[in-house]
Amino acid sequence: MIAIxxxxxxxxxxxxxxGGNLIMWLVSFVLIYLAIKKQYEPLLLLPxxxxxxxxxxxLTFLMExxxxxxxxxxxxxxxxxxxxxxxxxxxxxMIDFGPLIANPKTLLLGAGAQVGLYVTFFAAILxxxxxxxxxxIAIIGGADGPTTIYLTSKLAPQLLGATAxxxxxxxxxxxxxxxxxxxxxxxxxxxxxxxxxLRPVSRLQKICxxxxxxxxxxxxxxxxxxxxxMLMMGNLFKESGVVERLTKASSNELMNxxxxxxxxxxGATMTATTFLNPKVxxxxxxxxxxxxxSTASGLLMAKFMNLFLKDKINPLIGAAGVSAVPMAARxxxxxxxxxxxxxxxxxxxxxxxxxxxxxxxxxxxxxxxxLG
Amino acid sequence: MPExxxxxxGNVWKILxxxxxxxxxxxxxxxxxxxxxxxxxxxxxxxxxxEIRVKEGDAVNxxxxxxxxx
Numbered sequence: 001m002i003a004i005x006x007x008x009x010x011x012x013x014x015x016x017x018x019g020g021n022l023i024m025w026l027v028s029f030v031l032i033y034l035a036i037k038k039q040y041e042p043l044l045l046l047p048x049x050x051x052x053x054x055x056x057x058x059l060t061f062l063m064e065x066x067x068x069x070x071x072x073x074x075x076x077x078x079x080x081x082x083x084x085x086x087x088x089x090x091x092x093x094m095i096d097f098g099p100l101i102a103n104p105k106t107l108l109l110g111a112g113a114q115v116g117l118y119v120t121f122f123a124a125i126l127x128x129x130x131x132x133x134x135x136x137i138a139i140i141g142g143a144d145g146p147t148t149i150y151l152t153s154k155l156a157p158q159l160l161g162a163t164a165x166x167x168x169x170x171x172x173x174x175x176x177x178x179x180x181x182x183x184x185x186x187x188x189x190x191x192x193x194x195x196x197x198l199r200p201v202s203r204l205q206k207i208c209x210x211x212x213x214x215x216x217x218x219x220x221x222x223x224x225x226x227x228x229x230m231l232m233m234g235n236l237f238k239e240s241g242v243v244e245r246l247t248k249a250s251s252n253e254l255m256n257x258x259x260x261x262x263x264x265x266x267g268a269t270m271t272a273t274t275f276l277n278p279k280v281x282x283x284x285x286x287x288x289x290x291x292x293x294s295t296a297s298g299l300l301m302a303k304f305m306n307l308f309l310k311d312k313i314n315p316l317i318g319a320a321g322v323s324a325v326p327m328a329a330r331x332x333x334x335x336x337x338x339x340x341x342x343x344x345x346x347x348x349x350x351x352x353x354x355x356x357x358x359x360x361x362x363x364x365x366x367x368x369x370x371l372g
Numbered sequence: 373m374p375e376x377x378x379x380x381x382g383n384v385w386k387i388l389x390x391x392x393x394x395x396x397x398x399x400x401x402x403x404x405x406x407x408x409x410x411x412x413x414x415x416x417x418x419x420x421x422x423e424i425r426v427k428e429g430d431a432v433n434x435x436x437x438x439x440x441x442x
Contacts, residue, residue, distance in 0.1 A: 197434060326407045333409065341398075341414060344379040346406055347434070 016058035020272025027275070028053040028267075031165075040172035044145065044263045048165065051267020063268050074265035079157070083258045083265075084150035085230040090255030091146075091357070092234025093247045095325065097209050099351040102198040105305065106317065106348075110355025112301025113321025114363045116141035116294030121367075124286050129279070132156050135367040137283050140167045141290025142360030143174075144323040149266065150227065151364045154372055161270035162280045166287035174327040175334070177288070178295050178319050182335050185299045186315050191339035193314040195348045203239070210235040217362065223372075224365035231361070294322045298352065313348075320349040323356040374417040376439045378432045382406030387428055393421045395441065402426075402438055417441050 009015065031049035035042040051070065055063050062068040065075075077083040100106060117138045124134035132155035139151045140163055148167040152160045170177060182191075214232035218225050237247040302318030316336050320328040329349035336345040385405035395401060395415045402413045422442035426432060 330407060330409045333411070337411075341412075342379070344411065346409070346411065347380055350407075 011059075013058035013060065018058075018272060020276050021056040021058065023276060024052055024056040024270065024272045027270075028056070041168045043259055044168050045172075047260055047263025048168075048267035051264040052161075052270045053267075055268040055271050063271065070264060070268040073261045074268060077258070077261045078149065078153050078160075078265050081150065081153070081226060083262045084146040084153075085226045086254060086258045087146040087262065088227045089230040089234040090251045090258075091325075092210070092231040092236075093238045093251035095231075095235060095238075095354050095357070096350070097235065097354055098201045098206060099198055099347050100354050101201045101205050101209055103348070103351050105309075106313075106351030107355045107358075108305060109298055109301055109318045109321040109352035110357075110359040111321075112318060113294045113298030113352070113356055114142060114359045115297035115301075116290045116292070116322075117360075117363050119293050120286055120290035123289065124282075127282055127286065129282075132371050133159055135371050136163050137286050138290055139163070139360070139364055139367070140170065140283075140287035141294040142323055142356070142363060143167065143171050143291060143294070143328070144357060144360040145171065146262075147227065147323075147357075147360050147364050149262070151368060154368060157269070158274055159279075159283060161266060161275055162283040163287070164266045165270075166284050169284075170287060170291045171324045171327055174324050174331050177291060178328065178331050179335050181292060181295045182299060182316055182319050182332075185296060186303070188339060190303070190315050191336060192343065193312055194340065194343050195314055195317075195345065196311060198347055203241070206239040207236070210239065213358070217358065221362050221365045221369075223369040224361050227361045227364075228358075231357070291322065295319050298322060298356075314343070314345055317345060317349045317352055320351075320353040321356045321359070323353070323360050325353050325357060326350065328356070329353040373422065374419070374441045375437045376401065376413065376416060376441060378404065378434055378436045378438055379413065380404065380406055380411065381434045382411065382432060384426045384428050384430045384432060384438075385410055387424060387426070389421050389424070389439065391421050391424060395419065395421060404432070413438065415441065 028049045031045050034040045035045035062070040120141050121134050121138035124137045136152040136156040136159050139148050145167050149164050152163045210232035217228050234250050237243050298318035298321035302315035306312050316332045320332045332349035333346040336343040382404040386403040389401045396418045399415045400412045401415050404411045419441040423440040425437050
Protein backbone atom coordinates (compact mmCIF):
# COMPACT_ATOMS: atom_id res chain seq x y z
CA MET A 1 0.00 0.00 0.00
CA ILE A 2 2.72 2.43 1.02
CA ALA A 3 4.76 1.34 -1.99
CA ILE A 4 1.90 2.20 -4.36
CA UNK A 5 1.46 5.56 -2.69
CA UNK A 6 5.19 6.22 -2.97
CA UNK A 7 5.12 5.26 -6.63
CA UNK A 8 2.25 7.69 -7.22
CA UNK A 9 4.17 10.56 -5.66
CA UNK A 10 7.34 9.85 -7.61
CA UNK A 11 5.56 9.59 -10.94
CA UNK A 12 3.56 12.76 -10.26
CA UNK A 13 4.82 16.15 -11.28
CA UNK A 14 5.18 17.28 -7.70
CA UNK A 15 8.71 16.04 -7.15
CA UNK A 16 9.89 17.67 -10.37
CA UNK A 17 8.52 21.10 -9.49
CA UNK A 18 11.08 23.87 -9.49
CA GLY A 19 11.00 27.29 -7.87
CA GLY A 20 10.84 28.71 -11.37
CA ASN A 21 7.63 26.82 -12.04
CA LEU A 22 6.07 28.34 -8.96
CA ILE A 23 7.05 31.85 -10.08
CA MET A 24 5.53 31.17 -13.50
CA TRP A 25 2.32 30.04 -11.81
CA LEU A 26 2.25 33.40 -10.12
CA VAL A 27 2.83 35.18 -13.44
CA SER A 28 -0.02 33.17 -14.89
CA PHE A 29 -2.34 33.99 -11.99
CA VAL A 30 -1.56 37.69 -12.29
CA LEU A 31 -2.35 37.62 -16.02
CA ILE A 32 -5.58 35.67 -15.41
CA TYR A 33 -6.54 38.31 -12.85
CA LEU A 34 -5.74 41.17 -15.26
CA ALA A 35 -7.71 39.47 -18.03
CA ILE A 36 -10.82 38.73 -15.99
CA LYS A 37 -10.92 41.51 -13.45
CA LYS A 38 -9.37 44.37 -15.44
CA GLN A 39 -10.37 43.05 -18.86
CA TYR A 40 -6.97 43.85 -20.35
CA GLU A 41 -7.19 42.23 -23.80
CA PRO A 42 -8.93 39.20 -22.23
CA LEU A 43 -9.42 37.40 -25.55
CA LEU A 44 -5.67 36.97 -25.78
CA LEU A 45 -4.46 37.28 -22.25
CA LEU A 46 -6.64 34.49 -20.90
CA PRO A 47 -5.42 31.75 -23.27
CA UNK A 48 -1.85 33.06 -22.91
CA UNK A 49 -2.08 32.94 -19.12
CA UNK A 50 -3.52 29.43 -19.14
CA UNK A 51 -0.81 28.32 -21.55
CA UNK A 52 1.81 29.58 -19.12
CA UNK A 53 0.20 27.68 -16.28
CA UNK A 54 -0.08 24.30 -17.98
CA UNK A 55 3.37 24.37 -19.50
CA UNK A 56 4.81 24.92 -16.04
CA UNK A 57 3.27 21.75 -14.66
CA UNK A 58 6.18 19.30 -14.78
CA LEU A 59 6.19 16.04 -16.77
CA THR A 60 3.18 17.03 -18.88
CA PHE A 61 5.44 17.50 -21.90
CA LEU A 62 2.84 19.65 -23.63
CA MET A 63 5.60 21.49 -25.45
CA GLU A 64 7.77 18.41 -26.09
CA UNK A 65 8.79 18.54 -29.79
CA UNK A 66 7.02 15.95 -31.94
CA UNK A 67 4.92 14.77 -28.98
CA UNK A 68 3.22 17.54 -27.03
CA UNK A 69 -0.24 18.77 -27.92
CA UNK A 70 0.57 22.46 -27.65
CA UNK A 71 3.86 21.94 -29.46
CA UNK A 72 1.84 20.89 -32.50
CA UNK A 73 -0.29 24.02 -32.26
CA UNK A 74 2.86 26.08 -31.91
CA UNK A 75 4.79 24.32 -34.65
CA UNK A 76 2.09 24.30 -37.29
CA UNK A 77 0.43 27.55 -36.30
CA UNK A 78 3.21 29.91 -35.37
CA UNK A 79 6.53 28.43 -36.48
CA UNK A 80 5.06 27.81 -39.90
CA UNK A 81 3.57 31.33 -39.98
CA UNK A 82 -0.01 30.28 -40.47
CA UNK A 83 -1.79 32.00 -37.61
CA UNK A 84 -0.58 35.63 -37.74
CA UNK A 85 -1.60 36.02 -41.42
CA UNK A 86 -5.01 34.50 -40.62
CA UNK A 87 -5.46 37.06 -37.86
CA UNK A 88 -4.66 39.70 -40.45
CA UNK A 89 -7.35 38.29 -42.72
CA UNK A 90 -9.85 38.87 -39.92
CA UNK A 91 -8.47 42.34 -39.19
CA UNK A 92 -8.81 43.29 -42.84
CA UNK A 93 -12.42 42.15 -42.76
CA MET A 94 -13.05 44.48 -39.84
CA ILE A 95 -10.98 47.56 -40.65
CA ASP A 96 -12.57 50.54 -42.36
CA PHE A 97 -9.90 52.25 -44.44
CA GLY A 98 -12.42 55.05 -45.25
CA PRO A 99 -10.83 57.68 -42.98
CA LEU A 100 -7.42 56.96 -44.51
CA ILE A 101 -8.80 57.20 -48.07
CA ALA A 102 -10.60 60.43 -47.18
CA ASN A 103 -7.43 61.96 -45.79
CA PRO A 104 -4.44 60.20 -47.37
CA LYS A 105 -1.88 62.50 -45.78
CA THR A 106 -2.53 60.69 -42.50
CA LEU A 107 -0.51 57.86 -44.06
CA LEU A 108 2.53 59.96 -43.17
CA LEU A 109 1.50 59.85 -39.51
CA GLY A 110 1.28 56.08 -39.64
CA ALA A 111 4.81 56.07 -41.02
CA GLY A 112 6.03 58.75 -38.59
CA ALA A 113 5.01 56.69 -35.59
CA GLN A 114 7.32 53.87 -36.68
CA VAL A 115 10.37 55.94 -35.71
CA GLY A 116 10.22 54.52 -32.17
CA LEU A 117 10.80 51.15 -33.65
CA TYR A 118 14.10 52.07 -35.24
CA VAL A 119 15.28 54.03 -32.21
CA THR A 120 14.57 51.01 -30.02
CA PHE A 121 16.31 48.70 -32.43
CA PHE A 122 19.57 50.57 -31.82
CA ALA A 123 18.89 50.96 -28.10
CA ALA A 124 18.41 47.18 -27.77
CA ILE A 125 21.72 46.58 -29.53
CA LEU A 126 23.40 48.89 -27.01
CA UNK A 127 21.87 46.79 -24.22
CA UNK A 128 23.64 43.75 -25.64
CA UNK A 129 20.88 42.06 -27.61
CA UNK A 130 21.91 40.64 -30.96
CA UNK A 131 20.47 42.10 -34.17
CA UNK A 132 17.67 39.60 -34.53
CA UNK A 133 16.61 39.93 -30.91
CA UNK A 134 16.80 43.72 -31.15
CA UNK A 135 14.49 43.73 -34.15
CA UNK A 136 11.96 41.53 -32.34
CA ILE A 137 11.96 43.87 -29.35
CA ALA A 138 11.79 47.03 -31.45
CA ILE A 139 8.65 45.85 -33.24
CA ILE A 140 6.80 46.07 -29.91
CA GLY A 141 6.79 49.83 -30.55
CA GLY A 142 4.54 49.21 -33.52
CA ALA A 143 1.92 48.05 -31.01
CA ASP A 144 0.66 45.33 -33.28
CA GLY A 145 0.33 41.89 -31.69
CA PRO A 146 0.23 39.58 -34.71
CA THR A 147 3.09 41.41 -36.43
CA THR A 148 5.20 41.18 -33.28
CA ILE A 149 4.53 37.45 -33.04
CA TYR A 150 5.20 36.96 -36.74
CA LEU A 151 8.55 38.72 -36.64
CA THR A 152 9.75 37.30 -33.32
CA SER A 153 8.88 33.72 -34.25
CA LYS A 154 11.12 34.11 -37.30
CA LEU A 155 14.00 36.05 -35.79
CA ALA A 156 14.19 35.22 -32.09
CA PRO A 157 11.69 32.51 -31.09
CA GLN A 158 13.24 32.26 -27.63
CA LEU A 159 11.84 35.74 -26.87
CA LEU A 160 8.38 35.10 -28.27
CA GLY A 161 6.51 34.97 -24.98
CA ALA A 162 8.05 38.15 -23.65
CA THR A 163 7.63 40.25 -26.80
CA ALA A 164 4.06 39.05 -27.39
CA UNK A 165 2.97 39.68 -23.83
CA UNK A 166 4.55 43.13 -23.75
CA UNK A 167 2.99 44.07 -27.11
CA UNK A 168 -0.47 43.10 -25.93
CA UNK A 169 0.07 44.59 -22.49
CA UNK A 170 1.09 47.97 -23.86
CA UNK A 171 -1.85 47.96 -26.27
CA UNK A 172 -4.14 47.45 -23.30
CA UNK A 173 -2.32 50.21 -21.43
CA UNK A 174 -2.66 52.79 -24.24
CA UNK A 175 -5.04 54.94 -22.16
CA UNK A 176 -2.40 55.16 -19.45
CA UNK A 177 0.80 55.41 -21.47
CA UNK A 178 -0.22 57.79 -24.23
CA UNK A 179 -2.01 60.75 -22.59
CA UNK A 180 1.01 62.05 -20.64
CA UNK A 181 3.08 62.12 -23.86
CA UNK A 182 0.21 63.78 -25.71
CA UNK A 183 -0.06 66.52 -23.11
CA UNK A 184 3.68 67.00 -22.89
CA UNK A 185 4.18 67.47 -26.62
CA UNK A 186 1.10 69.49 -27.58
CA UNK A 187 -0.21 72.84 -26.37
CA UNK A 188 -3.73 73.31 -25.10
CA UNK A 189 -4.40 75.43 -28.17
CA UNK A 190 -3.31 72.59 -30.49
CA UNK A 191 -5.42 70.01 -28.69
CA UNK A 192 -8.46 72.24 -29.22
CA UNK A 193 -8.13 72.26 -33.00
CA UNK A 194 -11.36 71.01 -34.53
CA UNK A 195 -10.79 69.19 -37.80
CA UNK A 196 -13.04 69.70 -40.79
CA UNK A 197 -15.49 67.01 -41.77
CA LEU A 198 -13.97 64.03 -43.60
CA ARG A 199 -14.91 63.92 -47.25
CA PRO A 200 -17.25 61.09 -48.16
CA VAL A 201 -15.59 58.04 -49.70
CA SER A 202 -17.37 56.18 -52.48
CA ARG A 203 -17.87 52.43 -52.55
CA LEU A 204 -15.70 52.21 -55.66
CA GLN A 205 -12.80 53.88 -53.84
CA LYS A 206 -13.19 51.54 -50.91
CA ILE A 207 -13.13 48.53 -53.22
CA CYS A 208 -10.12 49.79 -55.16
CA UNK A 209 -8.12 50.57 -52.02
CA UNK A 210 -7.26 47.00 -50.93
CA UNK A 211 -6.45 45.96 -54.51
CA UNK A 212 -4.20 48.91 -55.26
CA UNK A 213 -2.55 48.83 -51.82
CA UNK A 214 -1.88 45.11 -52.03
CA UNK A 215 -0.23 45.53 -55.42
CA UNK A 216 1.78 48.62 -54.47
CA UNK A 217 3.00 47.44 -51.08
CA UNK A 218 3.87 43.92 -52.20
CA UNK A 219 5.67 45.12 -55.31
CA UNK A 220 7.73 47.54 -53.23
CA UNK A 221 8.30 45.30 -50.18
CA UNK A 222 7.74 41.68 -51.27
CA UNK A 223 8.63 40.36 -47.81
CA UNK A 224 5.44 41.92 -46.45
CA UNK A 225 3.35 39.63 -48.66
CA UNK A 226 2.04 37.06 -46.13
CA UNK A 227 0.53 39.69 -43.85
CA UNK A 228 -0.44 42.33 -46.42
CA UNK A 229 -2.04 39.87 -48.85
CA MET A 230 -4.29 38.47 -46.12
CA LEU A 231 -5.09 41.91 -44.69
CA MET A 232 -6.11 43.31 -48.06
CA MET A 233 -8.08 40.24 -49.11
CA GLY A 234 -10.07 40.46 -45.88
CA ASN A 235 -10.72 44.10 -46.58
CA LEU A 236 -11.77 43.37 -50.15
CA PHE A 237 -14.25 40.79 -48.80
CA LYS A 238 -15.72 43.46 -46.54
CA GLU A 239 -15.88 46.30 -49.03
CA SER A 240 -17.13 44.20 -51.94
CA GLY A 241 -20.37 43.74 -50.06
CA VAL A 242 -21.14 40.52 -51.92
CA VAL A 243 -19.44 37.90 -49.76
CA GLU A 244 -20.84 38.66 -46.36
CA ARG A 245 -20.41 35.02 -45.33
CA LEU A 246 -16.69 35.13 -46.04
CA THR A 247 -16.36 38.49 -44.29
CA LYS A 248 -18.07 37.12 -41.22
CA ALA A 249 -16.14 33.86 -41.29
CA SER A 250 -12.86 35.79 -41.49
CA SER A 251 -13.64 38.35 -38.83
CA ASN A 252 -15.59 36.16 -36.41
CA GLU A 253 -15.32 32.38 -36.57
CA LEU A 254 -11.88 31.96 -38.09
CA MET A 255 -10.44 34.85 -36.09
CA ASN A 256 -11.81 33.44 -32.84
CA UNK A 257 -10.53 29.96 -33.57
CA UNK A 258 -7.00 31.02 -34.43
CA UNK A 259 -6.95 33.41 -31.47
CA UNK A 260 -7.33 30.43 -29.15
CA UNK A 261 -4.39 28.60 -30.71
CA UNK A 262 -2.33 31.78 -30.90
CA UNK A 263 -2.82 32.67 -27.24
CA UNK A 264 -2.29 29.16 -25.95
CA UNK A 265 0.86 28.59 -28.03
CA UNK A 266 2.39 31.92 -27.10
CA GLY A 267 1.70 31.25 -23.43
CA ALA A 268 3.19 27.79 -23.69
CA THR A 269 6.52 29.18 -24.89
CA MET A 270 6.95 30.70 -21.45
CA THR A 271 8.50 27.91 -19.46
CA ALA A 272 10.39 28.92 -16.36
CA THR A 273 13.75 28.29 -18.01
CA THR A 274 13.12 30.56 -21.00
CA PHE A 275 11.14 33.28 -19.27
CA LEU A 276 12.92 33.77 -15.94
CA ASN A 277 15.88 35.47 -17.44
CA PRO A 278 17.11 39.02 -16.77
CA LYS A 279 16.78 39.70 -20.50
CA VAL A 280 13.01 39.51 -20.21
CA UNK A 281 12.86 42.48 -17.85
CA UNK A 282 14.85 44.49 -20.37
CA UNK A 283 12.39 43.46 -23.06
CA UNK A 284 9.48 44.92 -21.10
CA UNK A 285 11.47 48.06 -20.45
CA UNK A 286 12.62 48.48 -24.06
CA UNK A 287 9.15 47.66 -25.35
CA UNK A 288 7.69 50.44 -23.27
CA UNK A 289 10.43 52.76 -24.46
CA UNK A 290 9.61 51.85 -28.07
CA UNK A 291 5.95 52.53 -27.50
CA UNK A 292 6.59 55.93 -25.93
CA UNK A 293 9.01 57.04 -28.65
CA SER A 294 6.53 55.93 -31.33
CA THR A 295 3.79 57.97 -29.71
CA ALA A 296 6.09 60.98 -29.50
CA SER A 297 7.28 60.68 -33.08
CA GLY A 298 3.69 60.44 -34.35
CA LEU A 299 2.77 63.60 -32.45
CA LEU A 300 5.87 65.46 -33.67
CA MET A 301 5.25 64.33 -37.24
CA ALA A 302 1.75 65.82 -37.03
CA LYS A 303 3.14 69.09 -35.70
CA PHE A 304 5.71 69.12 -38.47
CA MET A 305 3.00 68.60 -41.10
CA ASN A 306 1.08 71.50 -39.63
CA LEU A 307 3.94 73.82 -40.59
CA PHE A 308 2.98 73.26 -44.21
CA LEU A 309 -0.76 72.69 -44.03
CA LYS A 310 -3.26 75.47 -44.49
CA ASP A 311 -6.06 73.40 -43.00
CA LYS A 312 -4.37 72.45 -39.70
CA ILE A 313 -4.69 68.95 -38.32
CA ASN A 314 -5.03 68.29 -34.62
CA PRO A 315 -1.57 66.96 -33.73
CA LEU A 316 -3.10 64.49 -31.28
CA ILE A 317 -4.10 62.24 -34.16
CA GLY A 318 -0.39 61.60 -34.75
CA ALA A 319 -0.36 59.52 -31.57
CA ALA A 320 -2.79 57.11 -33.24
CA GLY A 321 -0.06 56.30 -35.77
CA VAL A 322 1.07 53.49 -33.49
CA SER A 323 -1.21 50.66 -34.55
CA ALA A 324 -3.22 49.44 -31.53
CA VAL A 325 -6.50 49.69 -33.46
CA PRO A 326 -8.79 51.14 -32.20
CA MET A 327 -7.44 51.77 -28.69
CA ALA A 328 -5.09 54.53 -29.80
CA ALA A 329 -7.83 56.28 -31.82
CA ARG A 330 -10.16 56.16 -28.84
CA UNK A 331 -7.45 57.59 -26.64
CA UNK A 332 -6.89 60.50 -29.07
CA UNK A 333 -10.61 61.16 -29.13
CA UNK A 334 -10.79 61.22 -25.36
CA UNK A 335 -7.83 63.56 -24.86
CA UNK A 336 -9.15 65.81 -27.65
CA UNK A 337 -12.58 66.04 -26.10
CA UNK A 338 -11.09 66.86 -22.71
CA UNK A 339 -9.46 69.94 -24.25
CA UNK A 340 -12.57 70.91 -26.20
CA UNK A 341 -15.72 68.96 -25.63
CA UNK A 342 -16.95 69.64 -29.12
CA UNK A 343 -13.92 67.99 -30.57
CA UNK A 344 -14.75 64.64 -32.16
CA UNK A 345 -11.45 63.23 -33.36
CA UNK A 346 -12.33 59.54 -33.41
CA UNK A 347 -12.71 59.10 -37.17
CA UNK A 348 -9.86 61.48 -37.92
CA UNK A 349 -7.64 59.38 -35.70
CA UNK A 350 -8.68 56.17 -37.44
CA UNK A 351 -6.78 57.31 -40.57
CA UNK A 352 -3.32 57.27 -38.96
CA UNK A 353 -4.41 54.32 -36.83
CA UNK A 354 -5.02 51.97 -39.76
CA UNK A 355 -2.04 53.48 -41.58
CA UNK A 356 -0.01 52.48 -38.53
CA UNK A 357 -0.93 48.83 -39.07
CA UNK A 358 0.38 48.99 -42.62
CA UNK A 359 3.44 50.93 -41.43
CA UNK A 360 4.29 48.31 -38.81
CA UNK A 361 3.96 45.45 -41.29
CA UNK A 362 6.23 47.21 -43.76
CA UNK A 363 8.76 47.94 -41.02
CA UNK A 364 8.66 44.30 -39.92
CA UNK A 365 9.11 43.12 -43.49
CA UNK A 366 12.15 45.34 -43.94
CA UNK A 367 13.69 44.01 -40.71
CA UNK A 368 12.89 40.46 -41.74
CA UNK A 369 14.36 40.88 -45.18
CA UNK A 370 17.64 42.23 -43.81
CA LEU A 371 18.03 39.98 -40.79
CA GLY A 372 16.05 36.84 -41.60
CA MET B 373 -34.84 76.11 -36.98
CA PRO B 374 -31.50 74.95 -35.59
CA GLU B 375 -30.75 71.31 -36.12
CA UNK B 376 -28.55 69.11 -33.98
CA UNK B 377 -26.20 67.19 -36.27
CA UNK B 378 -24.24 64.02 -35.59
CA UNK B 379 -20.55 65.05 -35.40
CA UNK B 380 -19.39 61.49 -36.05
CA UNK B 381 -20.81 58.30 -37.46
CA GLY B 382 -22.00 55.74 -34.93
CA ASN B 383 -25.02 54.21 -33.23
CA VAL B 384 -27.44 56.11 -31.04
CA TRP B 385 -26.72 54.79 -27.58
CA LYS B 386 -28.93 56.89 -25.32
CA ILE B 387 -31.34 59.75 -25.88
CA LEU B 388 -31.44 61.97 -22.82
CA UNK B 389 -34.16 64.35 -24.03
CA UNK B 390 -37.79 64.19 -25.09
CA UNK B 391 -39.88 66.38 -27.37
CA UNK B 392 -40.92 69.47 -25.44
CA UNK B 393 -37.86 69.52 -23.16
CA UNK B 394 -36.14 72.83 -22.67
CA UNK B 395 -32.42 72.64 -23.37
CA UNK B 396 -29.55 75.02 -22.82
CA UNK B 397 -26.40 75.55 -24.83
CA UNK B 398 -23.88 72.78 -23.99
CA UNK B 399 -26.44 70.44 -22.43
CA UNK B 400 -25.64 66.77 -22.99
CA UNK B 401 -28.57 65.55 -25.09
CA UNK B 402 -27.65 62.37 -26.90
CA UNK B 403 -24.92 59.78 -26.47
CA UNK B 404 -23.57 58.13 -29.60
CA UNK B 405 -21.59 54.94 -29.57
CA UNK B 406 -18.78 54.51 -32.09
CA UNK B 407 -16.00 51.92 -31.93
CA UNK B 408 -17.31 50.74 -28.57
CA UNK B 409 -16.89 54.19 -27.09
CA UNK B 410 -19.61 56.42 -25.80
CA UNK B 411 -19.47 59.95 -27.15
CA UNK B 412 -21.74 62.59 -25.65
CA UNK B 413 -23.30 65.10 -28.02
CA UNK B 414 -23.88 68.62 -26.73
CA UNK B 415 -26.51 71.16 -27.68
CA UNK B 416 -25.42 73.94 -30.01
CA UNK B 417 -28.36 76.20 -29.12
CA UNK B 418 -30.79 76.90 -26.35
CA UNK B 419 -34.49 76.29 -26.90
CA UNK B 420 -37.14 73.62 -26.87
CA UNK B 421 -36.81 70.24 -28.54
CA UNK B 422 -39.46 70.14 -31.26
CA GLU B 423 -38.50 66.93 -32.94
CA ILE B 424 -36.23 63.93 -32.39
CA ARG B 425 -35.32 62.22 -35.65
CA VAL B 426 -33.55 59.14 -34.29
CA LYS B 427 -34.25 56.40 -31.79
CA GLU B 428 -31.91 54.41 -29.58
CA GLY B 429 -30.07 51.78 -31.60
CA ASP B 430 -30.19 53.69 -34.89
CA ALA B 431 -27.05 53.92 -36.99
CA VAL B 432 -26.25 57.50 -37.99
CA ASN B 433 -23.75 59.02 -40.39
CA UNK B 434 -21.71 62.11 -39.81
CA UNK B 435 -23.91 65.14 -40.55
CA UNK B 436 -27.26 63.39 -40.02
CA UNK B 437 -29.90 65.38 -38.20
CA UNK B 438 -30.46 63.98 -34.72
CA UNK B 439 -32.97 66.48 -33.36
CA UNK B 440 -34.51 69.87 -34.09
CA UNK B 441 -34.47 72.66 -31.55
CA UNK B 442 -37.16 75.32 -31.74
